[in-house]
Amino acid sequence: MHMANIPRFHERTKHIGIRYHYVRTAIYNRLIQLFYIPTTENLADLLTKSLSHELHQRHSNQLGLRYFR
Numbered sequence: 001m002h003m004a005n006i007p008r009f010h011e012r013t014k015h016i017g018i019r020y021h022y023v024r025t026a027i028y029n030r031l032i033q034l035f036y037i038p039t040t041e042n043l044a045d046l047l048t049k050s051l052s053h054e055l056h057q058r059h060s061n062q063l064g065l066r067y068f069r
Helices: 018-028 053-062
Strands: none
Touching: none
């Protein structure tokens, strides 16, 4: 998020592909906004991270997934 919100190009960002700089342009043109979402609220973390049992169940329920044993 930090690199997307600050439109500077330097040694650390030169490896990022040109197509990914679209996000910077979209932010600059006010087409999109980026927001930080903590793990306790981010439903996508269910599919990408190892979560505690409680958090796993909460995200599953919010997505409408049923938990069978």
